[in-house]
Structure formats: structure tokens, C-alpha cells
């Protein structure tokens with residue numbers, strides 16, 4: 159068996175230790191005689207798995223007691239809609255920051271529910287930076303302020319948490335949750351699809367401040383109401399049980415790595431290595447303003463796009479896969495989430511150097 163270094167933006171690579179443990183436990187979880195996949199979500203075995211996963215996530219992020227943690231389905235894309243449905247609370251305006259493709263999707267979805275005010279945008283420079291917070295035109299009395307902490311496609315990441323006073327701050331953290339410590343208390347709501355930095359697709363995590371739950375006007379359909387899922391502790395209907403189990407294993411793996419601060423140090427080292435190399439040559443290029451370069455998703459272009467196909471083919475032959483950039487921007491993208499070992503980044507840089515030597 160040989161495993162590749164998988165640079166996919168999502169679904170993305172998982173820690174090998176976690177996959178081995180899941181394989182080990184596949185047929186008989188802890189003497190239950192069943193796979194987790196086969197368990198009733200209401201049985202004591204699975205309930206214990208879900209409770210442990212929540213407890214570990216709370217530990218890792220230091221989630222205060224007055225925040226609820228939900229394990230939902232529907233991806234971050236459903237949150238683009240559940241957020242306005244639940245958090246407008248009768249207010250007509252929501253503020254959005256536009257820093258790229260995922261912000262744009264969130265904005266488009268919200269427009270069906272309210273007046274969206276784009277309070278800041280980096281579209282003028284092709285989404286290569288985060289607008290200075292001093293220039294944001296925040297609306298007094300807005301229902302909430304929404305931003306995307308890491309633009310997975312553009313490779314732009316906030317290096318700060320904006321202050322929004324009494325207006326709840328809402329954040330799409332799909333592609334950088336658990337990659338760095340955050341102060342959860344600064345947010346009204348955080349959401350993240352699991353398939354980037356947590357676990358398998360099919361699970362979406364929502365962390366929401368208690369007082370924001372149950373305030374929706376008008377009352378939404380049950381499945382779209384956070385209150386339904388809070389009251390039922392994410393078991394209103396069948397949750398994505400296996401994805402929750404794997405996420406739980408990833409949380410335990412993260413704790414064994416020393417927690418979020420320790421993984422952040424590794425993420426900084428990995429990203430620095432790759433950006434330092436990119437900056438040392440004219441053969442490759444990353445367009446993002448240095449301060450806002452993503453530690454998770456590193457897009458880059460080759461000086462001659464005619465070499466793209468050959469680059470990808472040569473990479474694949476060395477076991478470096480999923481480097482093709484998003485179809486909307488082209489070029490390459492290396493996603494280097496928590497689970498990507500530093501050896502993977504080193505192998506990528508070695509290959510890039512060799513390719514440059516041959517073609518540069």
C-alpha cells in the first residue's frame with residue numbers, strides 16, 4: 159500500500175492515524191459487535207460517541223458554556239440560508255464582508271431574505287486582500303455581520319477577528335476552523351463544513367450563542383430552525399453518525415498533537431516554507447497580499463500556464479495529487495490543512511524546484 163500526499167481543498171486528507179483507528183474499529187466498535195455505521199443514533203454507544211466529540215471540540219476551542227454546539231447536515235451552503243432565516247430576528251439589514259468566492263455565495267443566499275449591505279469588499283483587487291477594518295461601513299442596528307475567515311479558493315485569510323460591538327458576528331470558518339486558537343466569545347455564530355479541516359463530508363458544525371437561538375421571525379420550518387436542533391441535541395432526526403464519529407477521532411488526534419495552539423505552530427511552519435519558496439522564484443507566483451495569505455490554501459500560478467498540465471502530471475507521478483486550482487481561478491492550489499504533514503509540503507517544494515530546473 160502506498161498513500162499519496164493529497165492537497166485537495168475538500169473533501170481533504172485526514173490524519174493517517176485516524177484512518178487506521180477507524181479501520182481497526184470498523185467491524186467491532188469497542189466490543190459492541192457492530193460498526194459505528196450500523197448503530198442506532200439513539201443507542202447508548204452512539205450517544206457516548208457524540209457526547210465525547212462535543213466535549214473534545216469544546217475543549218479544543220474553549221467554547222464557553224453559553225454556546226451550543228450543533229452537528230448538522232446540509233454543508234456550509236445550508237448555513238448561508240439558516241443564518242439569515244434564524245438571525246435576522248425581524249431586522250431588515252444584515253452586513254456582509256465580501257472577500258471572495260465563498261463570501262459572494264453567502265451574500266447571494268442572504269439576499270433572498272433581507273437587504274444585504276456589503277460593508278467592505280476586496281473585489282477591486284481581485285480578492286487578494288482583506289479590507290482594512292477601519293474602512294468598513296457597518297450598519298448600526300444590523301441583524302449581524304458576516305465574514306468568511308478563510309477564502310478557500312482565493313487563499314485569503316483574516317489574521318484578526320473584527321469588533322462589531324452589540325451586533326452579532328457570524329463567521330464561515332469552513333476551511334480554517336481548528337487551525338488556530340480563536341476567542342469564541344467574540345462571535346454570535348460560527349459554522350463550518352467538516353470536509354476541509356475536520357472530517358468527512360456530510361457533517362456541518364454550528365457553534366451558536368444561546369440567546370440567538372429561538373428568535374427567528376417568522377418561525378422557520380422545523381429543520382431550518384436552530385432551536386429544533388438545540389432542543390433535540392442534534393438528534394431531531396438521524397444525524398450523520400459516521401461523520402460525527404470520524405470527526406471525534408480527529409478531535410482526539412488534535413488533542414494528542416498538543417491542541418490547537420500546537421497545530422497552529424505547525425501550520426505556520428508549513429505555510430511559511432511554501433510561501434518562502436514561492437517568493438524566491440519568478441517561476442511561480444502567489445498574488446495575495448502577504449499579511450492575508452492563507453495558511454490553509456495556497457494558490458499559485460506558473461509563469462507559463464501552458465506548462466500546467468505537465469506540472470500536474472509530474473506531480474501525480476510523485477504521489478502529489480489534487481493540486482489543480484479551482485476552476486474559477488485556474489493555476490494550482492495546495493491545500494495544507496491540519497492533517498497535511500510537513501513532509502508533504504517538503505515533497506511538494508522538492509518537486510516544484512525540480513520542475514523549475516527542468517522548465518525554467
Ligand SMILES: *Cc1c(COP(=O)(O)O)cnc(C)c1O
Nearest residue numbers: 233234235260310330332333351
Ligand atoms: C467548501 C466551503 C463552503 C461550501 O461548503 P459545502 O459544505 O460544500 O456547502 C463554504 N464556505 C467555505 C469557506 C468553504 O471552504
